[in-house]
Amino acid sequence: MFNFKSVLVLAMMSSLNLSTAQANEIDQVDISDLHATINAQLADNLNQMQQEVVKDVNEVLVTENDLQMKTVRTQVAD
Structure with a gap:
Protein backbone atom coordinates (compact mmCIF):
# COMPACT_ATOMS: atom_id res chain seq x y z
CA MET A 1 0.00 0.00 0.00
CA PHE A 2 1.20 3.53 -0.78
CA ASN A 3 1.63 6.13 1.87
CA PHE A 4 0.90 9.81 1.35
CA LYS A 5 4.55 10.81 0.87
CA SER A 6 5.05 8.25 -1.88
CA VAL A 7 1.95 9.42 -3.74
CA LEU A 8 3.06 13.04 -3.38
CA VAL A 9 6.54 12.27 -4.73
CA LEU A 10 5.09 10.33 -7.67
CA ALA A 11 2.72 13.20 -8.45
CA MET A 12 5.56 15.71 -8.39
CA MET A 13 7.75 13.56 -10.63
CA SER A 14 4.89 13.12 -13.07
CA SER A 15 4.26 16.86 -13.23
CA LEU A 16 7.97 17.52 -13.82
CA ASN A 17 8.02 15.01 -16.65
CA LEU A 18 4.90 16.57 -18.12
CA SER A 19 6.43 20.04 -17.87
CA THR A 20 9.57 18.82 -19.62
CA ALA A 21 7.48 17.28 -22.39
CA GLN A 22 5.50 20.50 -22.80
CA ALA A 23 8.70 22.55 -22.93
CA ASN A 24 10.06 20.29 -25.66
CA GLU A 25 6.86 20.70 -27.66
CA ILE A 26 7.01 24.47 -27.30
CA ASP A 27 10.59 24.52 -28.56
CA GLN A 28 9.48 22.82 -31.76
CA VAL A 29 6.77 25.34 -32.61
CA LYS A 55 -9.41 62.23 -44.06
CA ASP A 56 -10.29 63.74 -40.67
CA VAL A 57 -7.66 66.48 -40.98
CA ASN A 58 -8.87 67.34 -44.47
CA GLU A 59 -12.45 67.61 -43.20
CA VAL A 60 -11.34 69.94 -40.40
CA LEU A 61 -9.36 72.09 -42.83
CA VAL A 62 -12.28 72.34 -45.25
CA THR A 63 -14.63 73.27 -42.41
CA GLU A 64 -12.24 75.95 -41.14
CA ASN A 65 -11.80 77.31 -44.67
CA ASP A 66 -15.57 77.48 -45.18
CA LEU A 67 -15.96 79.28 -41.85
CA GLN A 68 -13.27 81.80 -42.79
CA MET A 69 -14.88 82.40 -46.18
CA LYS A 70 -18.27 83.03 -44.53
CA THR A 71 -16.65 85.43 -42.07
CA VAL A 72 -14.96 87.36 -44.89
CA ARG A 73 -18.20 87.53 -46.89
CA THR A 74 -20.06 88.80 -43.86
CA GLN A 75 -17.46 91.47 -43.20
CA VAL A 76 -17.45 92.56 -46.84
CA ALA A 77 -21.25 92.72 -46.92
CA ASP A 78 -21.32 94.95 -43.85
Whole structure:
Protein backbone atom coordinates (compact mmCIF):
# COMPACT_ATOMS: atom_id res chain seq x y z
CA MET A 1 0.00 0.00 0.00
CA PHE A 2 1.20 3.53 -0.78
CA ASN A 3 1.63 6.13 1.87
CA PHE A 4 0.90 9.81 1.35
CA LYS A 5 4.55 10.81 0.87
CA SER A 6 5.05 8.25 -1.88
CA VAL A 7 1.95 9.42 -3.74
CA LEU A 8 3.06 13.04 -3.38
CA VAL A 9 6.54 12.27 -4.73
CA LEU A 10 5.09 10.33 -7.67
CA ALA A 11 2.72 13.20 -8.45
CA MET A 12 5.56 15.71 -8.39
CA MET A 13 7.75 13.56 -10.63
CA SER A 14 4.89 13.12 -13.07
CA SER A 15 4.26 16.86 -13.23
CA LEU A 16 7.97 17.52 -13.82
CA ASN A 17 8.02 15.01 -16.65
CA LEU A 18 4.90 16.57 -18.12
CA SER A 19 6.43 20.04 -17.87
CA THR A 20 9.57 18.82 -19.62
CA ALA A 21 7.48 17.28 -22.39
CA GLN A 22 5.50 20.50 -22.80
CA ALA A 23 8.70 22.55 -22.93
CA ASN A 24 10.06 20.29 -25.66
CA GLU A 25 6.86 20.70 -27.66
CA ILE A 26 7.01 24.47 -27.30
CA ASP A 27 10.59 24.52 -28.56
CA GLN A 28 9.48 22.82 -31.76
CA VAL A 29 6.77 25.34 -32.61
CA ASP A 30 7.69 27.58 -35.53
CA ILE A 31 6.26 31.06 -35.03
CA SER A 32 7.67 32.68 -38.16
CA ASP A 33 4.28 32.43 -39.91
CA LEU A 34 2.58 33.95 -36.89
CA HIS A 35 5.17 36.74 -36.82
CA ALA A 36 4.65 37.45 -40.52
CA THR A 37 0.87 37.48 -40.11
CA ILE A 38 1.02 39.88 -37.16
CA ASN A 39 3.39 42.19 -39.04
CA ALA A 40 1.11 42.21 -42.10
CA GLN A 41 -1.95 42.97 -39.99
CA LEU A 42 -0.08 45.71 -38.16
CA ALA A 43 1.01 47.31 -41.43
CA ASP A 44 -2.56 47.17 -42.78
CA ASN A 45 -3.98 48.68 -39.59
CA LEU A 46 -1.39 51.46 -39.54
CA ASN A 47 -2.14 52.25 -43.18
CA GLN A 48 -5.87 52.36 -42.47
CA MET A 49 -5.36 54.59 -39.43
CA GLN A 50 -3.18 56.95 -41.47
CA GLN A 51 -5.86 57.23 -44.17
CA GLU A 52 -8.51 57.98 -41.55
CA VAL A 53 -6.34 60.66 -39.92
CA VAL A 54 -5.69 62.31 -43.30
CA LYS A 55 -9.41 62.23 -44.06
CA ASP A 56 -10.29 63.74 -40.67
CA VAL A 57 -7.66 66.48 -40.98
CA ASN A 58 -8.87 67.34 -44.47
CA GLU A 59 -12.45 67.61 -43.20
CA VAL A 60 -11.34 69.94 -40.40
CA LEU A 61 -9.36 72.09 -42.83
CA VAL A 62 -12.28 72.34 -45.25
CA THR A 63 -14.63 73.27 -42.41
CA GLU A 64 -12.24 75.95 -41.14
CA ASN A 65 -11.80 77.31 -44.67
CA ASP A 66 -15.57 77.48 -45.18
CA LEU A 67 -15.96 79.28 -41.85
CA GLN A 68 -13.27 81.80 -42.79
CA MET A 69 -14.88 82.40 -46.18
CA LYS A 70 -18.27 83.03 -44.53
CA THR A 71 -16.65 85.43 -42.07
CA VAL A 72 -14.96 87.36 -44.89
CA ARG A 73 -18.20 87.53 -46.89
CA THR A 74 -20.06 88.80 -43.86
CA GLN A 75 -17.46 91.47 -43.20
CA VAL A 76 -17.45 92.56 -46.84
CA ALA A 77 -21.25 92.72 -46.92
CA ASP A 78 -21.32 94.95 -43.85
